[in-house]
Amino acid sequence: MAEPRNIWTFRGGLHLDDHKAVSTGRTIEPASIPERLVLPLQQHIGQAAEVLVKPGDPVGKGQLIARASDYVSASIHAPTSGKIVAVEQRPVAHPSGLSDHCIIMDSDGEDTWGELPPAWPDYTERSAAELRERIRWAGVVGLGGAVFPTAVKVNTSGQRAIDTLIINGAECEPYISCDDALMRAHPEDILDGIAILRHIIGAHECLIGIEDNKPEAIEALRHAIETRGERDIEVVVVPTLYPSGGEKQLIKLLTGREVPTNSLPASVGVLCQNVATAVTVANAVLHGRPLIERIVTVTGQGIRQPGNYRALIGTSADRLVAKAGGYSEHIHQLIFGGPMMGFSLRSDQVPITKATNCLLAASQAEAPNNDPERPCIRCGECARVCPVQLLPQQMLWHTRAHDFDKVQDFHLFECIECGCCAYVCPSHIPLVQYYRFAKTAIWTQEREREKSDLARRRHEARQTRLERIEAERKARLRKKKEALEKKPAAQDDDPKKAAIEAAMQRVAAKKAAQQNPEPAGKD
Amino acid sequence: MEFATGSSPHKIGPQNVTRVMGMVLLALVPGTLAMWWYFGWGVLINLMIAVTAAVVAEAAVMSLRGRDARPVLLDLSAVVTAWLLALALPPLLPWWQTVLGSMFAIVVVKQLFGGIGYNPFNPAMAGYVLLLVSFPVTMTRWLPPDVVSGQALSLADSLHIIFSGTPPLGQTWDTLSSATPLDQMRSELSENRMISEIRQSPLWGDFGGRGWEWIGNWFLLGGLFLLWRRVINWRIPASMLGSLLLVSGLFWAIDPETHPFPAFHLFSGAAILGAFFIATDPVSASTTPKGQLIYGALIGLFVFIIRTWGGYPDAVAFSVLLLNMAAPTIDYYTQPRVFGQRKHDDA
Incomplete structure (x- = not known):
């Protein structure tokens, strides 16, 4: 290997205890098939999928049961063979604890594949559009946690040419080790996915970014690259500094390029994909298999056998916990995701989704309930650790004042909610919570504004319509009037006048006749 | 089974306000x-009086506001x-003046503005300035260091x-007290004496007043500890002392007989204490990296200006209060560039 690549840096970030060894001790456990699966229609960013089945329908493993309803949407497939039971609201993993539309199916235990599209080992013969369509069919979304539809992300037409594909294996959040486990066990599949992605986007170089706390994964991938004689793929080791796995942070680390505010990585010629997403792409193209399972790290002091477990999408969280030996007596919080960015669940009766990279059964010490918030002493630690170089204090100040225009002046929407600021705050202010509140308040305001804009436009349209109708009516009346006025003028004034005159003459004659009788009588 | 819920990040760091203040x-x-x-x-007695008054005042205000005083005091x-x-006060200040200054700092400067985190001015310095302008005689009645006077009270x-306000039998204030080195330098310079002449006095040590000059080192030690523990960052102390050295060095280079050399400025009065402990008070200081450099440098500049041409011998308190007023404006104009924001692309 050539001399080590230059690593850039980003400002801020935190050195955290990674707690990853807790879950990397054992190999990945294969998935088991639960009797019942609950598949939310909304597991991704964008529109919810559109249901294609009805209760009672038999389905084969891998059968499309809900299709992408829009360009930004993702399909959902049956994770095993069985029968659809219902399509209804069920509790899902969401910070609100609310229910959402789900397809519920019972497995038949046979696990027989349904009809699948052909495998394309010769994918280089296929066009980028065909491959994107395959990825879209397979319901592939970003498995690092953002769950953005991959088919949309790899469609870079109309944008700047992509020269670099970045594969994100940084996995910077403490406790989570599912990507680490995948890289150790299946480096070949990752390389397959990389080859397909490069074919689609035409990137001549590929960089795999991995934090230096995963030596086994780094070794496994380097070994695989060497054995296959791959060129222009390089494993780049980055220092363990949360949040190095943030998309824009990783791009900066590996290429020195800063993705401009309000822009996508494509604007600097980069496309970023998670390692697990690359493997799913490979499965979809090389084997014609959809995304129906993923690796989930089940860890924390609240679990008896922490480790990495494969799980069918739709498996209930409590079942996965049971597989991991159940809860220990230390269980305090159950967190979907990691300790920095995950959200806590009230109940474990919710399904694993494409977004579930980790189930953290945390003890009181690992996830203390938030201490009472104290006033900000303006120490500035939050600004020092912010990887986006925001001014968290000022944002907090304006959020508290509900001055949402000001918060946006301080670049609220560049906040990636990594939690570094809240972690270091000596006053224990839940800063991220404030920013989430400000963001949703602004979205609500925007929706309201759109609504009122629409109402105003409708009102204005109605007003113009009424005015037009009124104007038309007036025009019609005027025409009529004009027509009426014109008629007598044009035909004749004379007959009337003549008649009147005649009548007057007759009256005069009568009068004359009446006055005359006397003389007449005298006659 | 139902679990506790909370907002991310679920794990927070070990830091808290009590730890920082401790x-x-x-x-x-x-x-x-x-x-x-x-x-x-006198130093320790002042300290006891000031702390007691402050704690009592804070507890009283909290109870008036109907809030729990415990977390605030803790x-x-x-x-x-x-x-x-207390460290800024002359060691034999009458007790009630210390109480007054301490209570003013807590009640008016801190709590009336909303308590910790909301005070625009540094409470300790505001308390000191109140006493200095109200009681100029007692506030400038400093003791000579024991090494100079050869006797200790x-x-x-x-x-x-302290509690009677009168000197002990057989002694007068004149025999007890002495001017501070800054004061002396100032008054003798105003009598048109040369610095080389002034420094002939047995009161003078290597670069400042004897005794006085070494106190700064001990505060410096504490300041370095704070830097090491990352309670403060280097920007304000470095820029404040740097600008003080630079400006005083410039004038000294022009005329060393009427302008004391830079180390004198550094190791006299409250320069080092101020740089590490007072100007760095996060609540009333600038918070942006660039802003902190400007803030510190301007404090250093004002210290020199007031010491040289102003009406008071020391100037740290005034300079800090002046810059407290400017801090929000400095912050506004020195916002850091957000990740991915192009230069000259500021909204």
């Missing part, structure tokens, strides 16, 4: 002990304020002076 107090210990060594018991911020104020004598 660290500041710890860092003040060596300098405080040095002052006790050179100026006697954050130790009132103790830090009182401690800093006993604890009983110190208590007697």
Whole structure:
């Protein structure tokens, strides 16, 4: 290997205890098939999928049961063979604890594949559009946690040419080790996915970014690259500094390029994909298999056998916990995701989704309930650790004042909610919570504004319509009037006048006749 | 099974306000002990009086506001304020003046603005300035360091002076007190004496007043501890002392007989204490990286200006209060560039 690549840096970030060894001790456990699966229609960013089945329908493993309803949407497939039971609201993993539309199916235990599209080992013969369509069919979304539809992300037409594909294996959040486990066990599949992605986007170089706390994964991938004689793929080791796995942070680390505010990585010629997403792409193209399972790290002091477990999408969280030996007596919080960015669940009766990279059964010490918030002493630690170089204090100040225009002046929407600021705050202010509140308040305001804009436009349209109708009516009346006025003028004034005159003459004659009788009588 | 819920991040760091303030107090210990060594018991008595008054005042305001006083007192911020104020006071100040200054700092400057985090001015320095303009005689009646006077006041004598307000039998204020080196430098310069002449006096050490010049080192030690523990960052102390050195060095280079050399400025008065402990008060200081450099540098500049041409011998308190007023504006114009934001692309 050539001399080590230059690593850039980003400002801020935190050195955290990674707690990853807790879950990397054992190999990945294969998935088991639960009797019942609950598949939310909304597991991704964008529109919810559109249901294609009805209760009672038999389905084969891998059968499309809900299709992408829009360009930004993702399909959902049956994770095993069985029968659809219902399509209804069920509790899902969401910070609100609310229910959402789900397809519920019972497995038949046979696990027989349904009809699948052909495998394309010769994918280089296929066009980028065909491959994107395959990825879209397979319901592939970003498995690092953002769950953005991959088919949309790899469609870079109309944008700047992509020269670099970045594969994100940084996995910077403490406790989570599912990507680490995948890289150790299946480096070949990752390389397959990389080859397909490069074919689609035409990137001549590929960089795999991995934090230096995963030596086994780094070794496994380097070994695989060497054995296959791959060129222009390089494993780049980055220092363990949360949040190095943030998309824009990783791009900066590996290429020195800063993705401009309000822009996508494509604007600097980069496309970023998670390692697990690359493997799913490979499965979809090389084997014609959809995304129906993923690796989930089940860890924390609240679990008896922490480790990495494969799980069918739709498996209930409590079942996965049971597989991991159940809860220990230390269980305090159950967190979907990691300790920095995950959200806590009230109940474990919710399904694993494409977004579930980790189930953290945390003890009181690992996830203390938030201490009472104290006033900000303006120490500035939050600004020092912010990887986006925001001014968290000022944002907090304006959020508290509900001055949402000001918060946006301080670049609220560049906040990636990594939690570094809240972690270091000596006053224990839940800063991220404030920013989430400000963001949703602004979205609500925007929706309201759109609504009122629409109402105003409708009102204005109605007003113009009424005015037009009124104007038309007036025009019609005027025409009529004009027509009426014109008629007598044009035909004749004379007959009337003549008649009147005649009548007057007759009256005069009568009068004359009446006055005359006397003389007449005298006659 | 139902689980506890909370908002991310679920794990937070070990830092808290009490710890930060405790660290500041710890860092003040060596300098405080040095002052006790050179100026006697008065220093510690002032400290006790000021801290007691501050804590009582804070508790009283909290109960008036109908809030729980415990967490507020436990954050130790009132103790830090009182401690800093006490260090700025002459060792034999009448007790009630210390109480007044301490209470003013807590009640008016801190709590009336909303308590910790909301005060626009540094409470300790505002308390000090109130006393300085109200009681100019007692506030400038400093003791000579023991190394100069060769005698130390006993604890009983110190208590007697502080609580009765009169010197012990057989002594007068003139025999007890002496001007501070800054004061002396100033008054003798105004009599058109040369610096080389002034420094002939046995009161003078290597670069400042004897005794006085070493206290700064002990505060410096505490300041370095705070830097090491990352309670403060280097920007404000470095820029403040740097600009003080630079400006005083410039004038000294032009005319060394009428402008004291830079080290004198550094090791006299409250320059080092101010740079590490007072100007760095996060609440009233600038918070952006660039802003902190400007803030510190301007404090250093004002210290030199007021010391050289102003009406008071020392100037740290005034300079800090002046820049407290400017801090929000400095912050506004020195916002850091957000990740991915192009230059000259500021909204």
